Amino acid sequence: MALNATEGGDHIGSYRTYFFIWAALMLLLVATIVVAKVEVSKYSVLLNLFIATVKAGLVLFFFMHLKYENWFLKGVLFMVLVMLASVIGLTFSDVWYR
Amino acid sequence: MVQAEKQRDRIGAKYGMWLFLFTEILFFGGMFLLYSVYRSKYPVEFHASAAEENLLLGSINTAVLLTSSLFIAVAISAVKKGNYRLSVILQGATILMGIVFLGIKAVEWFEKIARGIYPNSPVLDKMSMGEILFFGLYYVMTGIHGLHVLIGVCVIAFMVYFTLTGNITRENFSKIENTGLYWHFVDIVWIYLFPLFYLIT
Amino acid sequence: MESTASECESFYHEKGKYKGILSWLMSTDHKRIGIQYLVALLTFFSVGVMLGLLIRLSLIAPGTFIGQETYNRVFSVHGIIMIFLFIIPGVPVAFGNFFLPIMIGARDVAFPRLNRFTWWTYLAGATLVALSLFAAGGAPDTGWTFYAPYSIRAKANITLAVTGVFVLGFSSILTGINFVTTIHRLRAPGMTWFKLPLFVWTLYATGWVQLLATPVLAITLVFIILGRVFGVGFFDPSKGGDPILYEHLFWTYSHPAVYIMVLPAMGIISEVIPVFARKKIFGYKAVALSAIGIASVGYFVWGHHMFTSGMSDTARIIFSFITFLVAVPSGIKIFNWVSTLYKGSIVGSAPIYFALTFIFLFSIGGLTGLIIGSLEPNLQLHGTYFIVAHFHYVMFGGAGFAILTALHYWFPKMFGRMYPERPAKIGWFILFIGFNVLYFSMFILGYEGMPRRYFDYPARYFPLHLVSTIGSWILAAGLAIIAGNLLRALFKGPKAPADPWGGRTLEWTIPSPPPAENFVETPVIRD
Known part of the structure; x- marks a missing residue:
């Protein structure tokens, strides 16, 4: 049952990958400002939250090495996010219908 | 056998840090819950107030924090490759970026306080309820986030010391790896705070 | 590796860097930390019991013994101490710390120094709470729930108390992190998930709840502090805030x-019943997984504390429905315990008396929970003594009796002494009678409409209040006998053998009390 010792933490991210991820993050930062300023549609807030999620995903998967972790951490992270979303959702079942 | 035990410990330490970050997600989650409820109640006021935020400073701060994340990530890889000199330099750069972030944040805060906008101020209390809540949330969320940045800066300062004294090595890098996880997490929180306070105009 | 002789010496004789009290406070040994927690918990429990007795005393003659404001403070502090200082840390920090590593065949928890740190933070939090009782401004009078906006305006020492609870929450989170990591990383070879003792399974589920719920409380308390210190009005209607949102956040933690x-x-209970029924637990996997089931469903039922708070009807119906779901895994456990007992050759030692009482009292608590979990009766009963009775049956009849079970079951292992059975059973009997007289009359009081938290009441409620108060005296007598018996055994009891009950889990394979590093050789678990 003991987990394989060569997983996750032994991964050494290459400087190049990190640099590309950083460049992508910067581009997304510019994109999110443009979306906000141009006001393409009433969905720009949602679009910006989507861009934020992509940025967060890049940080999580590459900077934080989540890509190289086992199912356990990925699964629990997913569970935590679902949980938080459900708590907010259940609260809104009150706020919206009050 | 000894080697195996050490390996186990390191993965355990990493699990511990991730678990801590999960608790942080829910800690900030409580604030995002308040934000989403009040924004749904006062959408117009929230949009109007967000226009008063300094978008330029906010964008610079985002870039600063993203770059600091790059620095600490490379610093950790450098430790794992045994390049301690590079690592120390980059850790120092991360600290510097953190301090710049806090400095810009302070400028934004003081600029608002100078205009009399702060919780419980006579100016703010005369504004509409949506605005009171928006600026209340602004101060609380950026404030608690800033506190996390400050803690991160202090922790990385210790990591610099540990790297210099040989306490952190390519065989024993749990401390700095976990510090990196924490720092990236703080970065992610800001990635969400930025659009919520600066871009919903 | 040290010599075998010193390794076999009990952890009480362990020679560390420090002497005297510091050898305890500075120790990273999970057993020493567990014992210290136990002492602190039982101390706070006694204080809480005293305050409870004072509430009951005041209620048979309102105004004679304590004034109205004092009454408010006394029931608030009773709640704060019992909930945050005794029963929430409760089982995990005392018995979990002591037995979790032993039961999975480990030498300590995953982060021993973090473990010591949680003990210190617990002490710090407890000190802050204690200060809030005596500092100028007066003890909190908000109830243990600190409902906003009153908690933000009240003159009493709320800030201090809330900071204390925040620190205690931090301690609880770190304990959760420690236990979950320990169970993942430090199981002995062969100790697969479905060979884990059931107590470990429940600690695992509890660890997750501590991790995922406590931060929500932390941020809620921060909002109160910010509201009081900086005037941030998130829950203040005059500033656009929504007080019901406070209740949402608060119960998002406090129900889990x-x-x-x-x-x-x-x-x-799942450990004790099979040992004394001389049978394997019935439906091991169902019992283990139902712990996870309870933990996950239990996260989404907080709204049933707020049916009368002005929540939307939609939310009330949703929360009422989910509340019924959580009864299913709890029911699974009860049925499996009873099935384990069926056709077992039950040994009538003291621990099984307490364990069976747990099943009985917890069932009453759980079934009355179904009554108030449905909307209609809840609207009638929510603000009454029915609720008080219900949660005392769950908290005291459930968790409290389980702690008494654990004390009697693991006493020989923890302290290396046996206690006499007879006084334990006499104490149990008196406690059982007192408990039901005290709290069952509250069900009737509540059903007849006696509102909770009131200082005074119409004369027609007097007889049942009197019965309830008399019950509180009987209960106190029972507790005193149990405590006296165990305290005496601590010093005068005969030496305990390694396995006095015929237990099968790993803690019974090592001497009583355990040696410093638990195991001379890491145990290997085979089928």
């Missing part, structure tokens, strides 16, 4: 907290 209290208690 009920499972922090009760899940490990169920784990204790």
